[in-house]
Amino acid sequence: MSGAHKVPLADLASRLATPWNVFVCCASFEGRCLTVAQNLNPSQVAAVLVVQNGSISSLIGTNAAHLQKMFGDRCVQADAHPSNPVATEDNLAQGLKSVIPEDAEWSLLLDITTFTREALLVLLNQLRRLGSRGCRLTLAYTGASRYGTDESDSEKVWLTRGVKEVRSVLGYPGGLLPSRKTHLIVLVGFETERVSSLISSYEPAIISLGYGPKESSITDEHHKLNLMFHQQAVSLYDGVNRFEFAPNSPAETKNSIIAQAAKFPNTNVVVAPLNTKLSTVGAAFAAFADQRLHLCYAEAAIYNFSHYSSIGDSCYLLQVDRHLMMSEPK
Amino acid sequence: MNNPFSVRTPEEITATDAHTLFVDNLSDFPKLLDPGHMFIHGPRGSGKSMMFRYMKPDCQVLYRASALKELAFFGVYCPIRNTNLSLTELLRLKTHYADVVLNEHFMVAYFMERVSDALRGTDFAEADLSATKLFLENCFAKRLRRCGWRGELPIADCGTVQQCFSRMFEVCEDLYAEVMGFIRHLSTGHIPDYKGPLCGYLDFLHPVIKELKSLPFLPAGPVFLMIDDADNLNLSQTLVLNSWVATRTSSDVSLKISTQLGYKTYRTISGQYIDRTHDYTEVYIDALYTTNKSKYRDRVREVIQKRLALVGISATPEEFFPEDEAQEAAIKKREEDLIARHAAEGRGNRPGDDALRYARPEYIASLKGPSKSGASYSYAGFSQLVHLSSALIRYFLEPAALMFSRQKGDSGAVPVQFIKPHIQDEVVRKESDNLLFEEMDKLASEKDQENEYYIKVRKLSNLIHNLGGVFHLKLISSQSERRVFSIALSDPPDTEIGAVLALGVQQGYLQKASLGNKDGTGRTHRYILTRRLAPSFLLDPSGFSGYMFVTNKYLHDAMDDPKTLRRIKGKGVDLSFADEQPELDLDSAL
Numbered sequence: 001m002s003g004a005h006k007v008p009l010a011d012l013a014s015r016l017a018t019p020w021n022v023f024v025c026c027a028s029f030e031g032r033c034l035t036v037a038q039n040l041n042p043s044q045v046a047a048v049l050v051v052q053n054g055s056i057s058s059l060i061g062t063n064a065a066h067l068q069k070m071f072g073d074r075c076v077q078a079d080a081h082p083s084n085p086v087a088t089e090d091n092l093a094q095g096l097k098s099v100i101p102e103d104a105e106w107s108l109l110l111d112i113t114t115f116t117r118e119a120l121l122v123l124l125n126q127l128r129r130l131g132s133r134g135c136r137l138t139l140a141y142t143g144a145s146r147y148g149t150d151e152s153d154s155e156k157v158w159l160t161r162g163v164k165e166v167r168s169v170l171g172y173p174g175g176l177l178p179s180r181k182t183h184l185i186v187l188v189g190f191e192t193e194r195v196s197s198l199i200s201s202y203e204p205a206i207i208s209l210g211y212g213p214k215e216s217s218i219t220d221e222h223h224k225l226n227l228m229f230h231q232q233a234v235s236l237y238d239g240v241n242r243f244e245f246a247p248n249s250p251a252e253t254k255n256s257i258i259a260q261a262a263k264f265p266n267t268n269v270v271v272a273p274l275n276t277k278l279s280t281v282g283a284a285f286a287a288f289a290d291q292r293l294h295l296c297y298a299e300a301a302i303y304n305f306s307h308y309s310s311i312g313d314s315c316y317l318l319q320v321d322r323h324l325m326m327s328e329p330k
Numbered sequence: 331m332n333n334p335f336s337v338r339t340p341e342e343i344t345a346t347d348a349h350t351l352f353v354d355n356l357s358d359f360p361k362l363l364d365p366g367h368m369f370i371h372g373p374r375g376s377g378k379s380m381m382f383r384y385m386k387p388d389c390q391v392l393y394r395a396s397a398l399k400e401l402a403f404f405g406v407y408c409p410i411r412n413t414n415l416s417l418t419e420l421l422r423l424k425t426h427y428a429d430v431v432l433n434e435h436f437m438v439a440y441f442m443e444r445v446s447d448a449l450r451g452t453d454f455a456e457a458d459l460s461a462t463k464l465f466l467e468n469c470f471a472k473r474l475r476r477c478g479w480r481g482e483l484p485i486a487d488c489g490t491v492q493q494c495f496s497r498m499f500e501v502c503e504d505l506y507a508e509v510m511g512f513i514r515h516l517s518t519g520h521i522p523d524y525k526g527p528l529c530g531y532l533d534f535l536h537p538v539i540k541e542l543k544s545l546p547f548l549p550a551g552p553v554f555l556m557i558d559d560a561d562n563l564n565l566s567q568t569l570v571l572n573s574w575v576a577t578r579t580s581s582d583v584s585l586k587i588s589t590q591l592g593y594k595t596y597r598t599i600s601g602q603y604i605d606r607t608h609d610y611t612e613v614y615i616d617a618l619y620t621t622n623k624s625k626y627r628d629r630v631r632e633v634i635q636k637r638l639a640l641v642g643i644s645a646t647p648e649e650f651f652p653e654d655e656a657q658e659a660a661i662k663k664r665e666e667d668l669i670a671r672h673a674a675e676g677r678g679n680r681p682g683d684d685a686l687r688y689a690r691p692e693y694i695a696s697l698k699g700p701s702k703s704g705a706s707y708s709y710a711g712f713s714q715l716v717h718l719s720s721a722l723i724r725y726f727l728e729p730a731a732l733m734f735s736r737q738k739g740d741s742g743a744v745p746v747q748f749i750k751p752h753i754q755d756e757v758v759r760k761e762s763d764n765l766l767f768e769e770m771d772k773l774a775s776e777k778d779q780e781n782e783y784y785i786k787v788r789k790l791s792n793l794i795h796n797l798g799g800v801f802h803l804k805l806i807s808s809q810s811e812r813r814v815f816s817i818a819l820s821d822p823p824d825t826e827i828g829a830v831l832a833l834g835v836q837q838g839y840l841q842k843a844s845l846g847n848k849d850g851t852g853r854t855h856r857y858i859l860t861r862r863l864a865p866s867f868l869l870d871p872s873g874f875s876g877y878m879f880v881t882n883k884y885l886h887d888a889m890d891d892p893k894t895l896r897r898i899k900g901k902g903v904d905l906s907f908a909d910e911q912p913e914l915d916l917d918s919a920l
Contacts (some may be wrong), residue, residue, distance in 0.1 A: 235735030
């Protein structure tokens, strides 16, 4: 599979100017949730599924209404509740059922930008189950120019605070056995507090912290922060390993995770994607390829709603090869 | 040089290392080693898992220098983590008629797998092969078949007890894997028919363990199932476990259940509550060490000494974590002044009381307040670090690990022999700031009102800021009791206050204790601010039990209005709070 193509926003409309059977996006408090939608020609989209977090309707209402207005009667809504993964699964399944056509071949554009990682993983798993029905899946991801825009000191940037619960992602239970040691693989992003919660929760014997290479970091400060966190983790815990992955390439992320897991065979492998949404997709692909992988999610208590991010100047587009959505026999 | 303070999962520690590192505090909890069901409550980091590790047979054999069969019990460690028993798919069963039965079978499969894994990993001297085979055929396999198992247990060719238990383990692991395979299919919402065996506690787990422990090479006492972090069980599993507690089979199977103060319920499947007197005992680790600080300090001292020795450092804990000499000299001088002035101006009964009470607060008051400019108070020194850890060993070890790493970085090739005071101080200050949600102040109060959890967190943050600020004002005041670190409730807390305080306890910002109420007519709750926050509010972390009584109104004001502290500052803490001098708890002063 080719990697994700980085498209300047100015060129996005022309790149998306093709008929789509289905467009799926997530209404959010972030302005980035509108970027892809605004670059679509509504007349070329047959059906739209707008996913939203009903528990923060006051924060996302404006953007959700905007999306509804853009696509009118073609728009179906589905509620993804951050604290109720079963409801999220059922609502997304119902939503997909109502928009996916009966055709043998159909196209779906999925704007992954502002989904929670858990909802995105659940959605991908549902699409995987539908894969035999001939879906041509294209992913879109609008980058951010900055995160935590209320803080100029990169050490104080925050996106979320507190962890309400650490849980397995529905549909990715893995093949865990009690007698095996636990190998926790984390794709580290900004949120080191969530990483600490995961380590406390799983108490792994082996920890593998994955980082994007310096050249793919959002800023040099961010890379420096990652190094500081890694040093702290090495100070605190025995058995900490480091590996690199490509935050903007799901396929390479998949391969990196599988390779890292293979270094410690006969362990319960727990994967926590906490970096970009594209790398989260890579974690899903890894789990599809190896169903022994257990994916987990740390539900945040509080989001930096007002200053989460600012919109970048480009969007990544990726047409997904079907084999990545299939489960490989083991 | 390895970091002597790095966190190691107790399960990964060898018996020899555990025996070397472990500071025996089991005697602090006498009933823990006795037959009987027991709940052990304590926040993460209070040492529960390490105690369980030490209760496993390999450690007990070393500790007691005895043969396995002479031990009082056979301990099987059963951690409840997200990697076992706790899968999101199980939520699908919540409204299913077979929810309880399936969850019980899942639990039995897990515990039996743990038991068999422990058996196959134990070195049994003088083991009886024929007795083992009889047990496996006539009890284990027979009962499993009665539960619907259709497999085989091939032990005829086994030449050792170890091989027999390995075959038993393989069966148990397959049983567990079969359940996991069923659970995997629950994610979509369609619940397939379950056609596998169904094992329960009374028809399988208990009778098998009862028969197992009668094998001549095993201890005659009960099997302890040491269930760690039982908060992670879902509600159905918790009801099931409580039903096991209620069966009073502890002479054969004693359930030692640890929680992190978040255990979901004490009800059984039938809706009855398990009875604290008849069914189980319980202990709160942090409460014990909060009220008996000298015992805690001794334990920490032993732990640190052992860890230093393990990496070849001969310094004592006090030498390894030295105080800021200039600061302590200045405080010592104040102590001498207070002693000299006691006859004329003293408040306490003895000169030494005043010195102990006022020297450090007066020193802090003489600094330029909590702003970052000017001289600042140093939290370096073993004694202060012990206080700051708030009776939880983890909160000593984690900062110590970070300090060691920094010192090692500074020292280069020179082996670390002590941690410089400024490094100690900087690390604990950063930890304190990380704990405190500074950013909460920036969040607009009108945002996200539907999120109940967010509202509670915001109220808790306001309360913590208020308490920290007020405690600092008291510290630098001229009141007779300045070292206040806790509040006691004048009224029973209303629902909202109760919820916020409970969240504070659960998140580690507050610890809960009890004391006599103001009217002398009963007892009330005391909430102690974690000393880990002392650096953020410029508080003296050392241990008097000073507290102030507060009303529900005060707490609501503190939770709802961040400006409350400003009003107290304006009015003066002397006018805001009575200068109460509760009886000194000198045992808690270190």
